[in-house]
Amino acid sequence: MIYFLPKFSLQMNFIDYILMCAFLHVGYQNPLSSWTLQPNVLVVKVNGSPSQQALKCLHSAEGLTNGDDKDILWKKNGREEKQRGNSYLVQLEESLGGGRYSCYSTNGSLLNHTVVLIQEDTTRRKILMKTDQEEYLKCSTQNFEGAFRCSWTWHRTRFGKVALIRAGRDVECSVDASGQRWTCSSGQGQISCSVDGTGDGISCVDKRHCAFAEEKHRIFLTVYVKTEHFLVESYSKHFYLSEIVKPDKVKIRRVNTSMIEVTYPSSWSSPSSYFPLTFQVSQSTRGCKNCDNPCENPTATVMVNSSSHCRFEVKSEFKTVCVRAKDALYNSQWSDWSHLRLRKKRKNKQKNHTS
CATH class of the missing domain: 2.60.40 (Immunoglobulin-like)
Incomplete structure (x- = not known):
């Protein structure tokens, strides 16, 4: 954005000039933070104020035609945008601005894509609802063998889907091609989770858990859920299996x-x-x-x-x-x-x- 400064006298001091520039640039701020949830998935944390998030199509000039990045076209959710070039500025305001951003060469070849998810800076949750026990995630296990299940209740007007599951401590998580099964590994355990067919829960198993050994470390579970409007929220819970065990009916x-x-x-x-x-x-x-x-x-x-x-x-x-x-x-x-x-x-x- 180009800003035009009014004429000012030479007597205007430097501090006044700095304050004027700050006032003129307050219209567009940087988002609070941004981080990579998965490859090609960027989470942008906002507070409702207008801001911009820069995306880059190619990280080097090798993929550019004749070295001219003006040949790069951008699309948001399949619709062509006016912006051209290797860089793209996502306009963010309140919870708007999320979407699938793709960049193409002039011959229509896909060069790269990024899914931008919006995380609002507020303690008010919008996607899941609390249970009677004032919890978002309800977890239980039938025994001490290492398998457990966690469930939740979608908001009646904001049904979504799981974006990512993290389980354990200091772990690396990966997802299979179906996007429904995650595996997280750490020194204390290897926890594999899959989304239930109903979409309102996950089934997990710690493959390294020993039922006869005392649990020394809690399981740390975080579920990221997203809506069709590219809003994302995270919900966490930590527990020992012994704390959530619930036998089946006798x-x-x-x-x-x-x-x-x-x-x-x-x-x-x-x-x-x-x-x-x-x-x-x-x-x-x-x-x-x-x-x-x-x-x-x-x-x-x-x-x-x-x-x-x-x-x-x-x-x-x-x-x-x-x-x-x-x-x-x-x-x-x-x-x-x-x-x-x-x-x-x-x-x-x-x-x-x-x-």
Whole structure:
């Protein structure tokens, strides 16, 4: 941009001149920062003020026709731009300016491209919504084998997709050709993640994790998500697997009219003597024939530790028994409730229903 300075007297001091220049140039500032998310993907952090970000098509003059960079054409999201040359100035204002910028030779050959993503300088998030626990990312694992899953909820008006996943500490991450699977390696582990088909979660596994060894380092996870309008935000979470472990539902079997048996979920780590579970057992007098979960408000609960399976006595006046489990050694999450409806004998035939 060219600025025209008014005539001024020779008496105008140097400080006044500097202040005038600063005032005239305030219209275009540099963005707060910019950094490379992936090859050919540039993240530009802005604060809403008008600014410019310079892009370069070629880093050397070898690819120029006759050494003249005026032969280079630019397109934004497939539409030709007026700017020509090896350098291009992206106009940024508020959250606008992101897009796919491509440069071409005069014969139409693609020379280079850069995807510009906008990261707003604000604590107000716009792409994901918080859970009931005031978290953006909800992570859990069924056992201690090294696999875990994290999920999120898209904003109802801003559905997006995953731009990058980083997992671990001081790691290098790479993505495969499909853009759906990332692998991150470090001295402490090798974590591979893939985006779920629904687009609202990722499944990861630490290939170097040993279930029998004590965890010395937390997993640091950052998920970058972007929208179709080239807005990007990052969401982070760090944890030990022992902090997010949540067993699957236990199995309940009726042994006889006064006894039930509870067994470990098949997905739980073994041997159970090394990975014990604590059971919480509740019996209810409510029949609750038409409700989905008779265990929502458990009463008269009993806590039991067991290294394999347990048998519990049930009294005849109770109509439902509910059981859930958690890791016995760590203060982690409870499993979802399993329940068994206790029915009376009818026509000499015992009817049981379990879920």
